[in-house]
Amino acid sequence: MLDSAKTRPEQSRPRGGDLLRIDGLTMHFPITKGMFRRQVGTIRAVDGISFEIPRVQTLALVGESGCGKSTAGRTILRLYDPTGGRIVFDGTEITGMAGETLRRLRPRMQMIFQDPQACLNPRMTVGSIVAEPLAEHGVAKGRRRRDRVRELLNAVGLNPKFADRYPHEFSGGQRQRIGIARAIALNPDFIVCDEPIAALDVSIQAQVVNLLQDLQAQLGLTYLFISHDLSMVRHIADRVAVMYLGKLVELAPRRALYAAPLHPYTQALLSAIPIPEPEAERRRTRIILKGDVPSPANPPSGCRFRTRCPVAFDRCAVEEPAWRKRDGERWVACHRVE
């Protein structure tokens, strides 16, 4: 259905294996001060994370605001220059790639943003928004481009007749569909979905999630799904990575993670989610974490979660827990899980 104006023929897309591997990725931002912008500190937004995403799977990256999950997504797409670590996309290392080589790779890695209001140019029609990546990468011209735009709008469930309208004429859910059409325009392999449903109403969220899942099946897409909504993540993810203050604390297949979370932070996070059932809510025992997330400019020594951890002991303050593999598919970084 989405065959015209392809960047590559479908057959060339290999199956199986990991599409993306990141290894010890760090993204530090300098804190500068004064007229000469002297560096006075470092925000350790992403501080050494490693994972891989197999083809046509969804890895959810979850955590609270400020934990670095969005920065991680943007760094993987090379919207930032990583300060350390490696990003390997489809067998090619892209960590230090620049200029035209990087530009030629861009069509294969796309992004869907949280705020569909802010990520669409209000002065461009929907048709030209969706056509822009096609023009930028010289994929289709004239009538073929217009046909491709119609095809894309159809694919995301929008009436192609609306191609001449402006973003403000659409509702939040429809605008998110426009953003999705733009993201799939160049037939990418990999999409970073950065909180794609957080700004939408409950009744619209399900529509957008279903669309993302349909497109994944139709087009063989691989997703990094960044979210703070653990209920939705349980529905959409194959594997889940939990992030806290720039570090991964746990990574596990979805079922295993929700059935028996190992890291105390994952346990607290899951127990904090309200359940839409009064009986179950009354019966539950909650782990209430004390305090707030510390600043990533000055993270605690040892384990970063120790200041809020209900089971922390002296070792946690001195020694940083290693990122260890457990029973095959699970990873966790905690001294209590040994």
Add this chain to the structure above:
Amino acid sequence: MNVSPQAQASAKATVLEVRDLRTIFRFRGGTLWAVNGVSFSLAAGELLGVVGESGSGKSVTMMSLMKLLPMPPAEIVSGSVRLGERELLGIDPKTMREVRGGEVGFIFQDTMTALNPVFTVGYQIMEPLRAHLGLSRKAARARAVELMALVGIPSPAERLDDYPHQFSGGMRQRVMIAIALSCDPKVLIADEPTTALDVTIQAQIVELVKSLRRELGMAIIWITHDLGVVAGLADRVLVMYGGLVVEHAPVDSLYARPQHPYTRALLETLPRADTEKAGRLKSIGGQPPNLLAPPQSCPFAPRCAYAFSRCHSENPPLFALGGGHDVACWWDIDQGAPRRDA
């Protein structure tokens, strides 16, 4: 189970009674019918959850009660709001100011805009104490420290002279709760107080409100779009759609036997963290109504799986189903037939 908190609450005195409230917004292009005849009551010590999506009229309803809307463009067309013995609609602005912050406290979603960035947190907590209760500066300061301790702000005496930006989001929400509670209000209106917060911080605030309720016993209206938060907190729930109350029930009854197709669809749509749902999520097709005309028919009819001819021509009133469960729907979802008494 019948002697539940909500049953006890209904035996208590009514503190707030709202009848047929209608609020519109006039602007150049036309009129927006935001609230189209909302009625409810609130008993002493009760927690009423108000659930709805954006544009359902839940916030505008509560802002109308307290006349917090800019008028014009807003206009309260009709209705009555009784707080205790007093009618609030039509009273003079000076008396209204005494009610606001005195008898009724307000908590807003966005603490960064609700708190004044150029005054210290202490000043903002002391302000209502001095204005409404006439406390001296010294007494107000002492009370402010007590209030900050009450809402769980660590080392309150030292933090009194800090500015809002020096607090985290969760702590700012605690400050706002301290301000709202300062004059010992009868009613506390909380408008999406945890929406902007992370789940672990949301859990802290929810626990705080639960314990404050036990200690202080004020009635609370909790506005939210999150059916999960309401399930654990509320005694009764109002479900709003298109500026109308479409369902109203004790919390257990609402979740166990939702009677309105909208409520039912919402509960089915929600993914849950405690159970896995197979296959695709159920979704509600279409878009919420645009409210550019007063509702002549059921506002949910265009998206409703059960809609029949009558739904498109007549707006259903609230039918009482017994046990305090009311629904505005022509279709009897249990019988699978049009409602009999209609």
